[in-house]
Amino acid sequence: MSGIFLEEQESTNKLRKADFKAALVLLCIAILILLETLKFPMTGSYGGVESQWYVSPALFPLILVSVLLASSALLLITAIKARGYRDVFNYKGWIGDFGQSINRDRWFVIIQLLLYIYIFIPSCDFFLCTANFLLAITFRFYLSNSALMLPLYATQTIAVAGLFGLRASLLDEFYFFSMEIVSDEKLIAWSDSLLAGMIAINCLTLLLFSKAEKIKIVYLLATCLLVPLILVFVFTFLLQVPMPVEYGSVSLFLQWLWYDKLGM
Template identity: 30%
Template sequence: MDPDDMSEMEPAPREGEALASLRKADVWTGLVLAVVAAAMVAKALTFPLAGTYAGVKNAWYVSPALFPLMVGGMLFALSAGLVARALRDYRALRPDGHIFGVSLAVAGGRDAVLIAGLLAAYIVGLVPRTDFVVATALFLLVFMGVYVIASRTGRTVLVALIALPSVLALAVAVGGGWPAPRSGGQFTADGALAVVLAAAALAFAAFARGEERRRIVPVLASAAGTSVVLSAVFKYGLLVPLPREGAGVFLMDGVADRIAALFG
């Protein structure tokens, strides 16, 4: 065989090994997400789906359980799909490999811990206490940003910008000092989180390099657009109250009232 042909064939096993490692990481990432989704669904099932309160009968479609049930259910389904596909690809690449071997902890384990940490910061720290629109935009921006930019410093800054306000909000709430919904204190907290969101957007743009810069606008638009559209669908379409309605939802209400007045 021509030596040049042999040199072209050499990278193939290494590429297959790298792909197998990625699929192994996907399995563990999917398992972590599935556990988080199952916990969300289990918690949501403790909420009342229907009932009569103060003489008013509430239907299931306005239950506070509907939103987390839908999000948790979709997340679980997507996680199960990720695990199934990753297992299939891994077995095709390495029929004799051990998918649950301890060597996974070096690469895939880091991604699984990162995703679990970001979800915990969003679900446990921010969603119950800060405006849903702002908190969701921040989470999506950080979640996408850490996988777009290659700078380790940039990724660390983005993670810190969601972790710190989450821990602070949780600490204040545990101490009994968190303000009531739609109060002046709530709007102040939401404004502070909006500043953090702006800082995260600036950090993402500042640390993006080369081809990464082409993804700045799509990532920012996806984070903001998904947050607004998702919130509007649940609040105005399905009539499901959001977990915490603060400054962002207040602004959306103003826009919705103007639109309703135009078509009323």
């Protein structure tokens, strides 16, 4: 009984420490929002409308930010009362303890998602990006084979560096991040080739060095290569949703097969 109580107490202490940090962050954000909101017109004329304070676009955000400030302050006070300010300068309390595998895994998934969405999808064919993402995730979580991870990290780094290198050499203006859909066919073709090469290396590493059962490898390859192909097919041809990079190599091949060869 006392063990359960101590466990609960420890969990509450941990939460209050996290609450202290969360309240500090929320207070900072609320203050920034307040500063931005104070720039909105409270009275006067905007868009041809004579404005009173009660129709100001700042009214509702000001109420919200005040409530947010009060709530965050309440959270902060509660955390301080429970001595949640301890360990505030310990970096592990902010980003997690890397000695624990759960934290390493969380960061791995987050980084893979960020790479997939912000780097690979806007640059390469959707099938290739997805296959690359699925290989990375399944290598770590389905096979759990550390021997495969080093080549994976190497290919990922080469792919990212290569994509930036291609942008630098093939485009007039280099960018890290873009809201625009890439339409430079030459850049897409090179990017696709690079990513396809990295995927091939990962698949070869898997086939040559994995000690997993054959059936597991078959399931993994089916998930990573077949499922994205089915998804691309369903979305492109059945739901008529164009893929993010329309001139991707696999998308162009599927379009040629579907429209020109099969005459659909």
